[in-house]
Amino acid sequence: MSTHPSHPDSSPAGPHATADPLATKRPAPARERVRWPLDLGLPDPSTFPRSAFLHFAGQALAEGDTSLLYGGPGRAGIARGHAGLRAVLADRYGGAGGADGVMLTSGAAHAVELLWRATLSTGDTFAVEAPTWGASIRIGRALGAEPLAVPMDQDGMRIDILERGLADLEARGGRLKLVYVIADFNTPTGWSLSLPRRRRLLQLAEEHDFLVVEDRVYAELRYDGPALPAISALHDGDRVVTVGSFSKTLAPALRCGWLSAKPDLVCAIAATREDLGSSRLTAEILEPFLRTGGYDRHLSDVTRLYRGKRDTVVSALRTHCGDAVRFDIPHGGMFFWIELADDIDGRQVMEETARAGILCRPGEAFFGDDGDHQQWFRMAFTKVAEPELARGVQVLGEAIGRSGKRSGSRL
The missing domain is CATH 3.40.640.10 (Type I PLP-dependent aspartate aminotransferase-like (Major domain))
Known part of the structure; x- marks a missing residue:
């Protein structure tokens, strides 16, 4: 398992430490240009019990x-x-x-x-x-x-x-x-x-x-x-x-x-x-x-599907992102919470991924004005089809490689 993010959890709680995760300072690209909508916590449409x-x-x-x-x-x-x-x-x-x-x-x-x-x-x-x-x-x-x-x-x-x-x-x-x-x-x-x-x-x-x-x-x-x-x-x-x-x-x-x-x-x-x-x-x-019992059978099916998608993302992150990211393997839910290495420019990563057709939710959108959290982002994995997930993470890794803080390119 990869190292979990060094979460900013040692300071006293305050009334403004968390903000609206839907609010972001960056305009999103038109959604018709988005191939990998990894910002959305949504079910896979193929699972809908029509x-x-x-x-x-x-x-x-x-x-x-x-x-x-x-x-x-x-x-x-x-x-x-x-x-x-x-x-x-x-x-x-x-x-x-x-x-x-x-x-x-x-x-x-x-x-x-x-x-x-x-x-x-x-x-x-x-x-x-x-x-x-x-x-x-x-x-x-x-x-x-x-x-x-x-x-x-x-x-x-x-x-x-x-x-x-x-x-x-x-x-x-x-x-x-x-x-x-x-x-x-x-x-x-x-x-x-x-x-x-x-x-x-x-x-x-x-x-x-x-x-x-x-x-x-x-x-x-x-x-x-x-x-x-x-x-x-x-x-x-x-x-x-x-x-x-x-x-x-x-x-x-x-x-x-x-x-x-x-x-x-x-x-x-x-x-x-x-x-x-x-x-x-x-x-x-x-x-x-x-x-x-239809709901229980449905849950069994979707958790099996999403477990496979999760494992696909873990493998792809390790292959294409390597030590540029740190994360925990989620035991449930819909998201990876990913920390970028210190020499990666988190803002540039979000810009590069958006240009490449990927949307993730930037970390600072979850914390607002309480410090600088641009080194984190949330990535959803349940909606996108499994083959596309692997390709999307590969493109994400390429975007991270173009986002080094010092040289403009990490690779």
């Missing part, structure tokens, strides 16, 4: 008109979504209150937005991993709340630094409202929160009265390594909210996600909704797909 969706859609439509109506009877039913799928999700993921503890949403981003609106307001503080998915920060700041960015290492969020941040916040009369973690296969790093840190995070939640929000959008894309228990499985559910989605495992256009929490919190969140709920037809397609 025939199963057609079958279950026809079944739902043949049974009557309810699949074309709102998600359930009354305002509460509309806000929470189709009860059948909620029950399946509660059984599968251990919802604290059964179907009453689950609410369907239009993807995980929608779940996060609804939860933030229900729990955060002006002057509040919430903690995130640094780096992390930037929409969680954007939404909080739009509500007047400020993020406390907590650095990571290979065992996930540095809980010791979170503790120091908590002490400082409380000494100033503040209070942490929630901690948001992508505990399995964080984006962009691919790192997971260790079991001891999961337990300590829950202890801190009890001691300091905050919510733990666990985003599990990548958790079922596991290729090897031990499966860690969900944070919700380590607790009675009073302080844990789980967010999930089918966008990464099935297809983004389904726009079906969920959140799971204690029923009274779900009720409070549902009461804030004005969007008239999520698609009942989609829910009625997904419910039997999960009940009959």
Whole structure:
């Protein structure tokens, strides 16, 4: 395994340490000129279970008109979504209150937005991993709340630094409202929160009265390594909210996600909704797909495919990039988090790759103004076909070779 990046995790957490990963200072090339879209965390289109969706859609439509109506009877039913799928999700993921503890949403981003609106307001503080998915920060700041960015290492969020941040916040009369973690296969790093840190995070939640929000959008894309228990499985559910989605495992256009929490919190969140709920037809397609084992078979197929793609990228990086890059082999998720050698100009690499038809996500886009992170970039590997992945990494290596800091060319 290659050496992992020397991650900037020793400084105290600060409110501006993480920024929107969608925001970048460089204009992207027109996407029609992009041959290798390695910036996008998307499923491989060849894996979309079209025939199963057609079958279950026809079944739902043949049974009557309810699949074309709102998600359930009354305002509460509309806000929470189709009860059948909620029950399946509660059984599968251990919802604290059964179907009453689950609410369907239009993807995980929608779940996060609804939860933030229900729990955060002006002057509040919430903690995130640094780096992390930037929409969680954007939404909080739009509500007047400020993020406390907590650095990571290979065992996930540095809980010791979170503790120091908590002490400082409380000494100033503040209070942490929630901690948001992508505990399995964080984006962009691919790192997971260790079991001891999961337990300590829950202890801190009890001691300091905050919510733990666990985003599990990548958790079922596991290729090897031990499966860690969900944070919700380590607790009675009073302080844990789980967010999930089918966008990464099935297809983004389904726009079906969920959140799971204690029923009274779900009720409070549902009461804030004005969007008239999520698609009942989609829910009625997904419910039997999960009940009959189709989803588990699909996961088995896609993880086998993505494991092969991951291994292809590892081999190609070692062959074509050599000691110019350092990385960990991800045990799951969709991304490689890659550090460039010191004598490589990271900005030039991104420019060279874009000209060659490759897009990766530059590292500084995940950290904003907190130091210089141009030596890192995130590379997605799930969407592009496997033969094209190998060729893309070869072209990446050529771009890196043209990007030496001192001479303008490393090779």
